Amino acid sequence: MNSAGIYIHIPFCKQICNYCDYHTTEKREAEIPRFVEMLLREIELTAIKFNHKWQFDSIYLGGGSPTLLSLKELEIILKILRDKFSLFKNPEITLEINPGENTLNELKSLKGLGINRLSLGFQSLDSKLLKILTRAHNQGDCVTLYENSRNAGFENISIDMLYNIPRQSVEGWLNDLKTVVKMQPEHIALYSLSAEKGTPFYTDIQNGHLSFPSVAVENEMYREGSSYLRDCGFTHYEVSHFAKREKESVHNLHYWQRDPYLAFGPSAHGFDGEKRYWNVSSLAKYIKLISQNKSPIQGSEILTDENIDNEIIMNGLRTNLGISTSFLENIDDKSIEKWDGYLDRGNGSLLLKPEFFNFADEIASDLIGEEKSATI
Ligand code: SF4
Incomplete structure (x- = not known):
């Protein structure tokens, strides 16, 4: 029996960050109830046809900003997954969460739903850089989210950080990492910022309003940052991912071990062991297709x-x-x-x-x- 993962894509954000090219929407919270209704139907339609002997040991709620859904909505999504698929006794259930968006009580309730791993989107602790990234939070929000997460009982916390941000220095980057390490998260992910076509950030780079650090500086940030985290006892288990002992992401390991995973929600990508497939990257099309009981899968590729x-x-x-x-x-x-x-x-x-x-x-x-x- 294969162990497998489930990815759920929640395409709503309070505001879209200038560099983001994920499929998401802003200021469309009014559509969340209809989206959830369709998501549940997609899960149900998939479960009817499901004929694999997979057992699921990870669920990843990503996006977008999944915490824009109400607790009730997150609860019924997790319930239908538990009802329709064979889950391990204690699957890893990860939720992506942004600083400044949730209270301690909300975090406690999320824990109560069985969510046992948080991925905190700090990106940077430097307010000037967060402004360049058009993020709405500041360093204080990051610290508060971390402390509240611990106080809510989360024992598995990952922090996402970005380097190669315009006007970022190697020294500033390493100082941010030191602060993050002092917090003692179980897992840290380091990503290099890139300019994706079609984003406002890409336009700013193209017309010279913003410029990246040099390639030499980008490489130094990666090299020095990685080496620092390894020295601090993190296992560097993938190019961008660092974990304390036995805290590697079960979900991400499925991707890299080429295990199967189901994917739900617009733009979500799945893998059945032989074929990679992906859903339509449009919330409107996704809702329309499922409301007609049609599959939202836009394309697939059988691997040679x-x-x-x-x-x-x-x-x-x-x-x-x-x-x-x-x-x-x-x-x-x-x-x-x-x-x-x-x-x-x-x-x-x-x-x-x-x-x-x-x-x-x-x-x-x-x-x-x-x-x-x-x-x-
Ligand atoms: S919060 Fe995350 S998913 Fe939403 S727009 Fe910003 S980077 Fe993209």
Whole structure:
């Protein structure tokens, strides 16, 4: 029996941040009840056709800002998942949450629903940088959210931080990380800010109103930040993810181990072990399709053997799971030798040394390219 995950995409935010290219909406809270009705129907329609022997050990409520839903709405979503699918006794249930949006009592109620892991979207602790990101919160909101989360009884907290923000310095970045580490979260994720086409932030970068730090500074932020977290006892288990002992994200590990996961909500992506599929990226279309009892799946792709091999190499190098040595016969020895100083062998796997994780994509492309030519 496969262990599997469930992802739920909640496409509502109070306001859209200038750099965000996720599918979300702002100031459309009035549509939440109808969305929830359709989401429940999507889950129900999927459950009717569901014929896998998977058992689910993770649920991830992301978005968007899932806490814009009422407690009652979150409760009925979790209830239908428990009723319709076979869940582990204590699945990891993660909720994404923004600073400044929830009270201590609300956090206690969320805990009461069985949510046992929070992902806090701090992004930065520097008010000037948060302003550039058009985030509505400040450092005080981050501290309050963290303290309230602990006081509400959450024992598994992850914090998201962004680097490569215009006007951010290496020193400021490392100071922020020190403050975050002092809070003692179980998990930290570091992401490099990028300018995604179609966002106001992209326009600001294009017309020169804002500019990124240099590539050298971006690399230094990643290198120094990662090294600091490793020195503080975090396991660097994926390019962007750091966890205290046994606090790796069960849900994210499903992605990287190529386990199956169900996905619900507009723009959500799922995987059934052979096929990747994705829902329409429009709240209006999503609601319309489901209200007609039609599937919101917009497209799918059955993975070829080559796709699967490429994913194994990519995921193996981007994580401390590595590439199983039994798989290495598919890769040209010379391309592995070329990166010898960057790689380690252990536990039956070929691993990228964590200090070189920022080269993971480059090395993976190289191994994939060599592999292709070797198999032609
Ligand atoms: S809160 Fe998160 S999901 Fe919502 S707009 Fe900002 S970055 Fe995007």
